[in-house]
Every structure is written in structure tokens, then in C-alpha cells.
Amino acid sequence: MTAAALPWNEAERLSALQAYGILDTEPEQAFDDIVRLASRICDAPIAVVNLIDQGRQWFKAETGLGVRETPLDTSFCAHALLQEDGMVIPDAARDVRFEGNPLVTGEAGLRFYAGRLLKSADGHALGTLCVLDTQARPGGLTPLQAETLDVLARQVMAQLELRRAISEREEGVIALAESEAKFRAIAESMPQMVWSSQPDGFHDYYNARWYEFTGVPAGSTDGEAWNAMFHPDDRARAWEAWGHSLETGDLYEIEYRLRRADGVYRWTLGRATPIRNEAGDITRWFGTCTDIEDLKRSEAGKDLLSQELSHRIKNIFAVVSSLIALSAREHPEARAFAGSVRDRINALARAHEFVRPHSEVSQPLIGDTTLHTFLGALFKPYVDASGRSRVAIEGEDATFDDQAATSVALLFHELATNAAKYGALSAAGGTVLLRTRNDGDRFILTWTERGGPPILEEPVRQGFGSALASLSVKGQLGGTLERRWEPGGLILEADLPATALSRRRAALGKK
């Protein structure tokens, strides 16, 4: 007797067989019918659906055998697994593979065997559907018997696949029910309002907190009825945002006023995320509503306070500015001095307006709070006879913060004042070009004067204004300042670290 040698990965085959969940299950009529039919058509006393397990063969269905399993070492079918198209043994007594096999030599006296492979979709041989006879059949199976056995073997496989599919689905349903139970347990215990909707936006779930907050009967806000819980002024906006999310799959996020059980509308943050299946289709939306009324109030309070402070600061600038002018009236000889101090104070006040915390009302009148808009405002007084600005600003813009504001304001105020006294802006037709650009980790500002009085030599003495400009760039902004007195006019280049204008933002970016 020769035990069948196995040329495939037996561990993989066994695990594929296990996955069907069929081993050691009760007999079932579908399989019993098949073996009875196989036995009758093939005119054989024995027919089995045989699955080759580890060390044993186990029969899902059998007729004429009377047992559900036998050891593998006497198995006919273990040999059949080696042959793709099944195996027919006309007379086992004359076959070397079954020499000394007790099933052949013993009481059972088996002689004839015909088996068909049960093969899974991914190619694993699981077992056979086979018929056995105690009479040798030199002619084997008739064509009808052979075809019947083929068809029935495929039916066995179909039954196995069906059972596996059904059991997988049942497991899925159980897992889903478990995950849903978990979701509900979490959602119901959350202090936040939680809801869920179908992919078309039909709301079908709200947690206990929602009903507690709104005070409406359970189920009464299903479908689209949630919208009526919002403040009338917020309904259309929320409806539109929700519609947009449903259409695009974008996250839903909106602030609206939600009616509490006592009739008071409270500011609420609504958010929702779509859940997608493997194909990417949205299967559900999960949303939350968070009461942000208290947060809003404290924010509004802070805004109000910071606006009030900003307003006071700007007013103080105005008072200081007037105080300087009034003081100078008593000392006419100080008038020029007072004028220049006043102009510097006013430049600082203007810079403050561009960097202070802003609300809708406190935004500067002109555009965004960027470097270019600020400088544009600072240079506003320098216009030609037709009202056109004599200082052109070109290049890449930048944002700047309150730390940089003082330095930037003083630097350009001094440059413009100096140009108006001695440089390009002191002569009719003279102009200035200010070009700004990013250069890697540097931000470079180039101030070029043209059309002023010709420059014959570099000024010997540096005034306080120039010192102030240098101090602003080197001391405050950590940059370098280079002045070139060219015949056509002053060219000044300020080379700053790119982070100098907005240190806070740079620090945030690093985090």
C-alpha cells in the first residue's frame, strides 16, 4: 500500500477547507440527495461527499458506508486529489496503490472507485464526490454516469460556496449589529448632540441629548424636519450648506441658532462627516451639534474689549499728536521740530491701524492689512499735481504684525520725509519706486529715487531720521540696510529675514 504524497501546500489547502465551515456539521438533505442520486445513476452501493481533512477523511454525506469519517492512510480519495479530472480505479485488487489496503483486502472488499474533485474557486482540492462498488468494473463508468458525476460534483461545490457566502453575510450582519450597538451606546452617553442621516440626507437618528436639548418628541425631527428647529434667519443658509455637502461629499460645518426646549435660540456649531464604503460611495452621514453660545459670548466680549482698547490707543495717538502741535504754538522756533515729531507719531498711528486686532468695523478702509496697502496709505500724501501717487510700489506683497509695524512705519516714514526734503520728492517730476520681493529666506525692499536734484557726493552727516531708519532695520527687524548715493538718486536696499515682518506667524508655522 502506498500513502498518497502531497505536492501542494497542505497548510493552505487545509485552511481553505476550514474556511467553508462545513467540517463536522450535521448531515443536510441537499448533500444527502446528491450522494443518493450518484449512487443510483452509477449503480454503485456506496457514494460519498468526502472532504480530506488533516489525518482523516470526513464525509458530509454518504450512502452505503455507515460512517462519517475514516483514517486518511487507507483513503482512495487522497489519491484522487493528485489527479485534476478525477480518478477511476476499475479494480483496486489489481492496482499497486491499493496493495494491502484493508478496505480492499478486508471485509469491505472494495474493488471499483470513481471520484470527481471538489475544487474551490481559488484552486484548492477540498475532497471528492465518489462512488464505490464491491464489484470490479473493467469498463469503468458509462458516459452518462461520468457526466452525472461531473455535474453532481459541481453541485456539491456550488452548495459549499453558497453556504459560505450566507454564513459570511450573517457574520457581517452580526458584526454590523454589534458596531451599531456600540455606536448607539457611545452616542447616547455623549454630552453632545449626535445625529445620523441616510446618503440622501434623510435624518433617521438623533441621540438622547438632542431630544433633551430641543424638548421635542422622539422621531419628530426625522427626515427634513430638523430645519424647523433652527432660527428662521438661519434656516435657508443651513439648508444650502447641507445641500452642498450632500451633493459634493464635502464636510458639513456651519454655525446657526438652535431652539432650546425653553424657546431660547442658542448658537450651535453643526458638523457632519460622510462615511464611505469601499467603492467610495457615501453610505451615511454622522453629525454633531455643539452648543457654542457661551463661547460666542466670551469671544464677543473679548472682541469688544480689544476693539475698545484699540480705539483708545488710536485716540491717544490723536491726543499726543494734537498736544505736540499745541505745545509748538507757544514756541514758534520749535515748529519745524514739532512738525517732524508729529509726522512720526502719525506714521506710527497709521501702522497701528493696520496691525491691531480687527473686527468687521475696525478694518482699515483700504483693502487688506498687508505691507503694500499699509505703505500705500503711508505714502498717500505724496501725490503729483494730478493726484497720482509719486511713490510706486511693486513686487511681492507680505503680511506684517504689530511687532514689525513700528519699524516698518518709521523706516518708510523717514525715507519719504527725507525724499521730500532733499531727494526725489523735493523736485517736481521726481518719483520713487519701491520694489519688494521674496528671495528664499530673505525679504528684500529696494527704494529707488529718480528725478530729484543730482547727487554730487554722499552726505557727510547722518541725521536723526537716517539713524532712526538704520535702527529700525538693523536693531528691530534684524536685517541689513545699504544706501547707495548714485548720481540719479538714492538707492536703498533693506534685506530682512523673511520672518522679520511676521514673527508670530513664523513661530506658529514652526510648531
Place this chain on the structure above:
Amino acid sequence: MNRTGISAFREPDIRHNKAMTARILIIEDEALVAMELRFVLEDLGHEVVATVADANTARSIAARNDIDLALVDIHLSDGPTGIDLGRELGQERGVTVLFMTANPGMVREGVAGTIGVLSKPTDERAVQTAVDYALARRTGRPVEYAPPELQLFG
């Protein structure tokens, strides 16, 4: 305070100033700012009818006097009442109105019946050109362009 020395620092053009002389109401709750403004306007030859710090006093002054121009701050001693006051003076009393405020964003959308807003702090020259411009508009004299510091409405 000695103001007599000031004239030496002005370049008075008597004819020009005469033509522009106007009756002006200053509505400003910061006393120092109001005082300086008054001196600047008087130096320019204008008559400052009164300096008031709140909207109601401004209303009663405007009711009893002919006012050509009102310079109106927005935050007054009785609150942010300047906007309504300016609109009322412009539309109901025929006063030419210029706002002067440290917070020009408050009148971002413009105020009907008024000319525009000048940001504080400012200086003599900006006040002069803005007032000249406003009075030119009032009397229908041609103006080439608005002073750059003055933000016009609509």
C-alpha cells in the same frame, strides 16, 4: 496760550482766505484735539461757531446757528453717536459734514448726506486741504481732485 506769534509762520493770502471763510462746528470729545483743530481753522480764517463734545449739544447749536461745515468725530462723550448726528446735520440741516475719527472703519459703508472721512491723527495741512475741498464742494466751485488723506463716500 500765546497765539499772536503764529501769523508769522503762516503765509496768509487774505483774498483767498476771505473767499473761503466759513462757519464751522467742531464736534469732538477730546478737548486737546478739539482745541488744536479750532486754532488751525481760525488760523485759516474760519469762524469756529462752537466746540461741542456730544450729539445733543451739537443739535441745539445747529438749530440756533447757520453752520456751513461740521467736523464730526464718531465716538463722542455720549457714545458712538457721531454717525447719526452727521447724517442728520447733512440731510436735515443742509450742513456740509466731514467725519474725523481714529476709527474710519466705522463709516466704511459711507453715510448719506456727508462727504467723507479724515483719519486721526492728522496734521494742519491735511485738515486745511480737506476743509478747502469740502467747502469747494459746498459752494459748487470746481475741484480737481480730493486731498489724498480724505476718504470720500460714494
